[in-house]
Amino acid sequence: MIDKTAVAAAIRTYLRKSEIEFEEIAGPTFVATLPGVKKLKTNVALAVGTHAVSISAFVARCPEENNDSVHEWLLEKNRRMYGVAFSIDQYGDIYLTGRVSLKAIDEEELDRLLGSVLEYSDESFNPILEMGFLSAMQREWNWRISRGEPTFNLEAWRHLLEHPGEQ
Numbered sequence: 001m002i003d004k005t006a007v008a009a010a011i012r013t014y015l016r017k018s019e020i021e022f023e024e025i026a027g028p029t030f031v032a033t034l035p036g037v038k039k040l041k042t043n044v045a046l047a048v049g050t051h052a053v054s055i056s057a058f059v060a061r062c063p064e065e066n067n068d069s070v071h072e073w074l075l076e077k078n079r080r081m082y083g084v085a086f087s088i089d090q091y092g093d094i095y096l097t098g099r100v101s102l103k104a105i106d107e108e109e110l111d112r113l114l115g116s117v118l119e120y121s122d123e124s125f126n127p128i129l130e131m132g133f134l135s136a137m138q139r140e141w142n143w144r145i146s147r148g149e150p151t152f153n154l155e156a157w158r159h160l161l162e163h164p165g166e167q
Contacts, residue, residue: 002102039125055098062092063132
């Protein structure tokens, strides 16, 4: 049987060596912050259990519209993913989750897993928002434009918001 204390030490060493910001809480569980581009940061929890390390990263809250389309898109993405898969919690919020055997945890595997979490979270963020929150973003855009407020936080969706209905 693999010693979970040794696995926790390996995770701690990897996070420090990689200069990834993290917090360690009881369990042991490590909550690391991965910097992104589209999703500015993704918090991922690595919980060391008796037989496996559980991985959980929040991606987006429950879509306000087009739930079926969002969920279908996520399930389709799951077919091509490594180490983690999209899932939803009891509130419909979207996560990346996975479990990896303690035996598999080493520096290379941690790099692959955290790289996967970062890539999938970052690349899926804008499409999830476009499918699940476009009406809310349109209301926000219209409100900001009507008051002369800055729209920098909505720039990634300008092509959809400036001329709605032309997509």
